[in-house]
Amino acid sequence: MIAVDMMIHTIRRNMTAASLLAGDADFTPLLNALSNEGMFVTLIHPPKASKELLAAADARRPLSARQVYDWLDPPSQARFGPFPTPSYGNASHDGNCQHIWSNDRLGIEIWCELIHDTIWASWPEPERSDRLSLRGGNWANTLRVASDDYGIQFPTELPEEFRHLQGS
Template sequence: MDWSTGYSSPSTITYMFVDAASLRGCTRNISRRFFSDQKFEFDLTRMVSGYNRLFYYDALPIRERDEDETVYLARTAEQRAVLDRAAAVDGVHVYEGDAHRRKNKGQGGLEQKKVDVMIAVDMLTHTFRRNMHQAALLTGDNDFKPLIDALVREGMNVTLWFPPGETNPELVNAADSRRPLDLQTLWNWMTDESRIRFQIPQPVNKDPAIEPGELLREWIQDGVRFQLRMDGDVFIVLRDGDNLNRLHVPHQNFELLVLHCKSMGYNVPDLPN
């Protein structure tokens, strides 16, 4: 074997840093709004795809004063199990901002590691050491704007994944690239079991001659004709294509359908009075 050419590393190395509280909060808000407050779990194997490494940061709830340890462990068992499954995924590294008893018993009290500080230190360290060419940060916390500003000043290309409608524009505009955590993105990252329950619109191409149900609205956007129809209890957005295909986007929940279509770039008008 000829080793004279030396080691060949990936041409572009990208790390992703995930503020789990932001991801969980975004998903919880959508769940409360559309899915009766169901809990959904993410498959880190799917999240890490496209990245060389993914760093996942979460903070377990603080143990309350005088709370029995058995009770505390039971209360946090579900979240601990999620973190254990995440840590077992190749390319994923989990860091906990948990609350711990101080090693020196004489000091007493609890010592909590701050997740935002951990993320900032790690992102800056990897940037200064040139371990990565690009960085992706998932958060909606505006406290991270100074971090993004510092990374950009150091020449790091930063992509921000953020909860749309919940994130300060200053944070969004600080990044080089912006990626909203829309319904399709969240669905793509979920476990198979969660995907079944996270029932978002599933677009499908059909024969242009098929026009189901009753026509509610029709409009032109960017030179393309759209229709809003209702077939039984299902709302359907139709987008003209070619002679063989017409896109159908169906769902029973009109508000959820509008939100999903907005992420696709389709502006659905209000229902007629």
């Protein structure tokens, strides 16, 4: 239905630009058809969107896990549990943390902030000559943001003593 509606509005000239939130290559023919009809299409996409789909769009806007979380109302946000907040700088964990995991080759450190029972993760961000930290989330949300928004891979499971932080 999305494809039909977008084509009808394009052909009838009811709009001058279109935006599509998608990541699947199945939408590539739609973007090609819209473009052939003179429609300017902005693709709002997840980090792992199809290369073909990305190439078919006139403009691209990556969508982050944080953006989706921020769009939710407070009750929906609460169902996800604590969500990490990114920051830059050389700040590190404090004395109220316990080491969970690290990758010395990549400079990744992951700690449990004991007072708040949340995750603190940090790694070098070469483009900014700084470190990026994700702080205050449960494991599932920190893992999701690190992977989807920054391309950083952590282990999928926490050690036994930290499993209560995993979230959903």
